[in-house]
Amino acid sequence: MFKQAYSKLPLKTKILLPLLLVFMSIWTLGTISFGYFFTQRLEEKLKAETKGVASLVTDTLEREKKSLFLKSRWIADSKEVSEQVAQKDKATLLRTLLPLKESLQLDLIRIIDTDGKILAQVKQKEIIGVELDNAAINQAASNGVDYFNVIATQDNTASLLIGLTSVKSTAKILGGVIVGTVIDDEVLTRIRSNAEPHLVTIQNEQVTASTFASAKSNYWQAPKTKSRPQQVNIAGENYIAYSVAIVGLDNKISKLVLLNPVASLEQTQQKMWISIIIFSLVVAIIFSLVVFKAIALVTNRIIYLTEATNIIANGDFSTRIDVDGNDEISILAKSFNYMSEQLALLLQKQKEINHQLEINNQTLEHRVELRTLELNAKNTYLEETLQELQRTQAQVIQSEKMSSLGQMVAGVAHEINNPVSFVHGNLEPACEYAQDLIKIIELYQKNYPEPVEEIQEEIEATELDFLKEDFVKLLDSMQNGTERIKQIVLSLRNFSRLDEAEFKQVDIHEGIDSTILILHNRLRSKPHHPEIEIVKKYSSLPKVDCYAGQLNQVFMNILVNAIDALEDEINKNQNCNNQFNPQIRVSTELINNQNIAIRIADNGSGIPQNVQAKLFDPFFTTKEVGKGTGLGLSISYQIIVDKHHGKLSCDSSDKGTEFMIEIPIHQN
Numbered sequence: 001m002f003k004q005a006y007s008k009l010p011l012k013t014k015i016l017l018p019l020l021l022v023f024m025s026i027w028t029l030g031t032i033s034f035g036y037f038f039t040q041r042l043e044e045k046l047k048a049e050t051k052g053v054a055s056l057v058t059d060t061l062e063r064e065k066k067s068l069f070l071k072s073r074w075i076a077d078s079k080e081v082s083e084q085v086a087q088k089d090k091a092t093l094l095r096t097l098l099p100l101k102e103s104l105q106l107d108l109i110r111i112i113d114t115d116g117k118i119l120a121q122v123k124q125k126e127i128i129g130v131e132l133d134n135a136a137i138n139q140a141a142s143n144g145v146d147y148f149n150v151i152a153t154q155d156n157t158a159s160l161l162i163g164l165t166s167v168k169s170t171a172k173i174l175g176g177v178i179v180g181t182v183i184d185d186e187v188l189t190r191i192r193s194n195a196e197p198h199l200v201t202i203q204n205e206q207v208t209a210s211t212f213a214s215a216k217s218n219y220w221q222a223p224k225t226k227s228r229p230q231q232v233n234i235a236g237e238n239y240i241a242y243s244v245a246i247v248g249l250d251n252k253i254s255k256l257v258l259l260n261p262v263a264s265l266e267q268t269q270q271k272m273w274i275s276i277i278i279f280s281l282v283v284a285i286i287f288s289l290v291v292f293k294a295i296a297l298v299t300n301r302i303i304y305l306t307e308a309t310n311i312i313a314n315g316d317f318s319t320r321i322d323v324d325g326n327d328e329i330s331i332l333a334k335s336f337n338y339m340s341e342q343l344a345l346l347l348q349k350q351k352e353i354n355h356q357l358e359i360n361n362q363t364l365e366h367r368v369e370l371r372t373l374e375l376n377a378k379n380t381y382l383e384e385t386l387q388e389l390q391r392t393q394a395q396v397i398q399s400e401k402m403s404s405l406g407q408m409v410a411g412v413a414h415e416i417n418n419p420v421s422f423v424h425g426n427l428e429p430a431c432e433y434a435q436d437l438i439k440i441i442e443l444y445q446k447n448y449p450e451p452v453e454e455i456q457e458e459i460e461a462t463e464l465d466f467l468k469e470d471f472v473k474l475l476d477s478m479q480n481g482t483e484r485i486k487q488i489v490l491s492l493r494n495f496s497r498l499d500e501a502e503f504k505q506v507d508i509h510e511g512i513d514s515t516i517l518i519l520h521n522r523l524r525s526k527p528h529h530p531e532i533e534i535v536k537k538y539s540s541l542p543k544v545d546c547y548a549g550q551l552n553q554v555f556m557n558i559l560v561n562a563i564d565a566l567e568d569e570i571n572k573n574q575n576c577n578n579q580f581n582p583q584i585r586v587s588t589e590l591i592n593n594q595n596i597a598i599r600i601a602d603n604g605s606g607i608p609q610n611v612q613a614k615l616f617d618p619f620f621t622t623k624e625v626g627k628g629t630g631l632g633l634s635i636s637y638q639i640i641v642d643k644h645h646g647k648l649s650c651d652s653s654d655k656g657t658e659f660m661i662e663i664p665i666h667q668n
Contacts, residue, residue, distance in 0.1 A: 019291055024284060031276050057258065058244055061161075068163030068179055069146065071104050076167045076177040085111060085119060085167045085174045093120035108160065108180035114173060124182060159183045159201055159208060159246065183209050197260040198239075201246075215259065222257045231262065238262040309336060416485065424482035431475045438468050503667070505543035508551075508596065512586060515555040522563050528574065530582060532566055537587035541596050545667040550639045554648075557632035558600045558659045559584070564623070565604040565657065572605075594664060595646075601658035607650070615650055 107124035162180040214235040225245040525531035566582040573580040646663035
């Protein structure tokens with residue numbers, strides 16, 4: 001919003017506003033910093049003056065203390081007082097002290113003996129009812145200590161300046177004299193003398209005396225002793241306050257607070273800020289006028305330059321800008337004049353070039369169309385060639401893999417078949433030899449029922465009766481095992497079909513059974529994995545002309561996919577604790593005495609419709625990375641459709657998937 005409004009302003013205003021804003025910002029910041037600096041300096045100066053007055057007041061207070069000490073010394077040196085103390089004449093002492101109290105302007109006179117007991121005491125009426133017994137002071141006076149300090153009344157309503165000294169005879173100390181003056185408003189006024197700050201005494205956070213009446217009647221917080229002077233507010237007025245500690249013999253602290261009024265300082269600060277503001281406004285007005293005049297000189301020339309530029313922009317390249325001087329705008333005007341000359345030349349050249357381009361475009365369009373048609377034809381051919389190459393490459397790779405696998409299987413089968421045939425051929429005579437040996441042993445046992453002790457021990461050690469019975473069973477078991485190995489070898493040879501012609505008549509059932517036998521390890525039961533049941537439903541089929549090895553490869557691909565689907569379903573049902581019996585059904589049938597059909601179906605969860613449409617596409621797979629290549633069904637489709645001129649289809653629902661293979665019995 002601000003940006004739009006600013007863009008609509010005249011050029012003079014656009015230039016003037018930022019300059020004024022920057023100048024006023026810098027000027028305002030500078031004047032505020034300047035004013036704040038001097039304000040702080042004035043306040044610090046007032047605080048320093050207050051602290052300086054505090055030292056003068058402290059010196060005056062010390063002189064008051066020394067004056068009290070001299071008065072106590074005058075009383076103690078009186079011969080009359082010394083004699084009365086020596087005689088402990090309390091009544092006479094009291095009559096002697098009364099006129100001294102008035103003449104010496106004292107609020108307290110106390111005479112004590114060497115035991116610290118009071119012999120006589122006179123007080124000012126303001127402190128008559130207040131206890132002033134202080135063991136430390138009495139003890140100091142009775143021991144002959146010369147001292148002056150401050151004590152507090154026991155009710156903390158007043159503080160007293162005291163001086164004490166001893167009453168002596170020529171031989172010993174007779175007692176002590178204690179004199180004191182209450183620190184009241186009159187004393188503070190005398191101590192203050194002609195100083196500007198007011199004085200306030202505070203005992204236990206209570207004002208006991210003050211030269212400033214409002215300090216007694218209003219609550220305010222005095223600063224702590226030894227802290228810097230700080231500002232306080234009393235009755236709506238500000239004062240600089242500074243506290244001085246007065247410590248007595250009983251370690252009770254009284255405060256003497258100096259209050260210096262801030263009114264004069266605030267008036268000075270106010271006048272200073274008014275002067276700064278007026279000066280700032282005058283400077284801002286003068287700056288604005290000067291800047292406006294300078295901007296007007298520049299913008300007028302820019303406006304003239306703009307008008308001339310618009311004429312040139314409308315196509316009149318003969319216009320020239322007449323601006324005198326060597327400043328930047330004059331240089332810019334000369335550049336515009338040079339630019340208009342160059343534009344006129346360029347315009348002429350552009351017309352010639354455009355004419356030539358029109359001629360070239362007429363022939364170029366026809367050539368582009370011909371070239372585009374050629375490129376489209378080549379692209380189409382290349383795409384078809386690439387797709388055919390990918391399919392051929394996948395088929396060649398898979399064929400090579402199956403060929404290598406068949407050669408390996410045939411080699412392994414041949415190598416296994418030789419020793420197995422040798423073992424199997426020797427087992428039969430071995431059984432006959434064993435029977436003959438057992439008969440001879442039985443004849444020996446019949447004719448010599450009592451063999452020697454050594455033979456009897458060996459018969460018992462070898463358990464001869466068990467050995468005769470189990471040895472025959474062992475040979476029978478070995479013969480059954482070799483028969484099983486021969487069947488597996490035969491299945492491997494049938495699956496590979498490398499010992500036969502590539503294209504011949506074969507028994508389809510034999511190829512299916514061989515494939516199932518090879519996959520037996522994946523079909524049998526395992527821990528947490530039930531057996532996958534194979535249900536065969538074979539019809540009577542004639543031998544079929546086919547590529548046996550490649551057809552077995554198709555059976556292998558479809559059966560492996562069915563086993564993978566059933567294993568996923570088994571894992572899914574185990575997680576849900578559901579009972580599931582995996583099953584693969586293999587059936588064959590004869591169709592119209594010309595074709596045969598092989599159906600391989602499982603009872604898994606089926607294949608989604610969107611996946612069924614891509615089943616036979618090369619490299620399409622739904623298995624994890626590294627588990628499937630996406631070539632199995634694609635190659636199977638090529639083997640059935642292209643090689644055998646048959647059909648390969650898939651029918652799937654949520655109850656299972658069925659693949660149907662249909663090929664002719666005889667190939668043309």
